[in-house]
Amino acid sequence: MSVLPDVPRLYTALAEILAALLYAQARPPRTAKLVYWAITAIWAILLAVFLHLTGHVPLAWWVPCMVTAIAAMYLYLWATREMNLREAGYSCARAFVLAELAASLEWQLHCWLWPQRGGGEIPALLLLAAVYGALYGGLYWLERRRVTAARLKVTAAATLMAVVMALTVFAVSNLSFIADEQATMSVYYIRTLVDIAGVLILSVQHEQLRETALHSELSAMDAVLHRQYEQYRQSKENIRLINRRYHELKMQIAAIRAERDQAKQNAALAEMESDIRRYEAENKTGNPVLDTLLTAKSLYCQQHGINMTCVADGTLLNFLTTGEICTIVGTALDNATESVLTEQDPEKRLIRTAIYAQNGFVMLRFENYCTQPVELGPDGLPRSSSHGGYDLKSVRAAAEARGGTLTLHWENEWFTLRVLLPQK
Numbered sequence: 001m002s003v004l005p006d007v008p009r010l011y012t013a014l015a016e017i018l019a020a021l022l023y024a025q026a027r028p029p030r031t032a033k034l035v036y037w038a039i040t041a042i043w044a045i046l047l048a049v050f051l052h053l054t055g056h057v058p059l060a061w062w063v064p065c066m067v068t069a070i071a072a073m074y075l076y077l078w079a080t081r082e083m084n085l086r087e088a089g090y091s092c093a094r095a096f097v098l099a100e101l102a103a104s105l106e107w108q109l110h111c112w113l114w115p116q117r118g119g120g121e122i123p124a125l126l127l128l129a130a131v132y133g134a135l136y137g138g139l140y141w142l143e144r145r146r147v148t149a150a151r152l153k154v155t156a157a158a159t160l161m162a163v164v165m166a167l168t169v170f171a172v173s174n175l176s177f178i179a180d181e182q183a184t185m186s187v188y189y190i191r192t193l194v195d196i197a198g199v200l201i202l203s204v205q206h207e208q209l210r211e212t213a214l215h216s217e218l219s220a221m222d223a224v225l226h227r228q229y230e231q232y233r234q235s236k237e238n239i240r241l242i243n244r245r246y247h248e249l250k251m252q253i254a255a256i257r258a259e260r261d262q263a264k265q266n267a268a269l270a271e272m273e274s275d276i277r278r279y280e281a282e283n284k285t286g287n288p289v290l291d292t293l294l295t296a297k298s299l300y301c302q303q304h305g306i307n308m309t310c311v312a313d314g315t316l317l318n319f320l321t322t323g324e325i326c327t328i329v330g331t332a333l334d335n336a337t338e339s340v341l342t343e344q345d346p347e348k349r350l351i352r353t354a355i356y357a358q359n360g361f362v363m364l365r366f367e368n369y370c371t372q373p374v375e376l377g378p379d380g381l382p383r384s385s386s387h388g389g390y391d392l393k394s395v396r397a398a399a400e401a402r403g404g405t406l407t408l409h410w411e412n413e414w415f416t417l418r419v420l421l422p423q424k
Contacts, residue, residue, distance in 0.1 A: 008055075009055035011106065013044075015099040015106075018099070020077060020092075021040070022098070022140055025143065027081040030080060039079075039080055040080065043072070043076050046072070050072070051069060073096065074089060077095075089163060090154045094162060094166075094206065101192070101198070104191045106127065152213045217393065232293060232296075232326045286313065286318075287325070289326070293326065293333070301337065306341070306349040307349060312353065320402070320421075328419055331391045332364070332395060336415075337351065339370050350369040351368045362420070364419040365416065367414055369415075373410055374410040381396075395419065404422065
């Protein structure tokens with residue numbers, strides 16, 4: 001059986017660069033785009049030059065050179081993307097196995113078509129572009145389709161499993177090369193099959209991590225919904241008690257008016273009317289669920305020195321369920337109140353709420369004074385805990401379930417949350 005040429009090192013370098021770039025997309029860059037791409041270009045050139053210069057080293061130096069290339073991929077992922085050490089190791093293992101598969105598969109086809117030719121010729125370069133383009137393009141499309149807003153929780157065990165799998169695949173797929181340092185077609189068949197198995201196993205592991213992250217996100221969102229609904233039920237009970245207290249106060253006022261001492265009568269009336277005004281917060285919007293929520297939030301704001309104004313047409317929300325109103329309105333107001341409570345100046349604890357029709361849509365607008373700039377992440381939600389987390393994810397999910405959208409904006413010390421829903 002004829003001996004075939006080995007994979008050109010520049011082909012291997014290109015495979016590793018593309019694989020690292022593919023799996024780097026899972027996390028946002030640490031720097032501005034221009035800086036990120038400059039670092040990427042420098043890293044890619046250095047990696048390609050290193051692999052090219054070490055392409056003909058003795059076998060004793062071959063493994064250390066590969067380890068150095070893997071370390072370069074690892075450092076690149078960790079330094080340029082918002083990954084911790086475990087996440088970088090996990091992504092590096094996936095990228096390395098994928099690069100091995102791409103290089104092996106492409107060169108196997110090359111040797112099948114042109115057994116005695118090396119790389120660099122135009123037909124070989126066209127084959128390289130076709131195989132790498134199809135493989136990496138297809139995987140990029142799959143990765144983008146399966147993207148989730150939830151951050152995968154890459155544990156130490158998951159990283160260890162990925163690294164062990166990558167090392168095993170590398171060792172098994174290269175045993176024949178280490179044994180006789182000569183490549184035949186059967187060797188490429190074995191290496192390609194082993195690499196395919198490694199990519200599939202790591203893909204299954206990644207899918208399990210993704211499902212776990214989705215389950216955690218859904219559980220957290222369900223907890224938010226349950227909390228909002230429980231708050232609604234408690235608020236409804238509180239309002240019932242307040243209404244009963246109103247009746248008692250009216251009876252007491254009637255008794256006081258019968259008091260003959262005018263001075264005592266006026267003092268008692270003034271005191272009681274002042275107490276009543278503190279609780280005159282019940283909103284009448286045309287939607288009983290919205291009325292209950294706004295009344296409860298108004299009472300809370302009065303107790304904590306927050307000035308909340310509201311202009312709302314509750315009838316526009318009659319097509320929403322109780323749970324949806326609790327999730328959208330309750331969560332938005334919770335986030336607003338938590339934010340303004342951090343303001344030291346009571347005069348700056350301001351919240352504005354409006355619900356109105358706009359061009360065939362229902363606009364729910366929640367604004368609160370916020371001196372600190374709010375930075376939005378790649379998912380469009382705030383990075384800080386003052387305005388986000390799973391709470392706003394649940395609001396967005398509820399809006400999207402009705403064909404609507406959630407948008408967030410901070411400008412001139414005001415944070416604005418808008419929910420736009422198709423009007424029913």
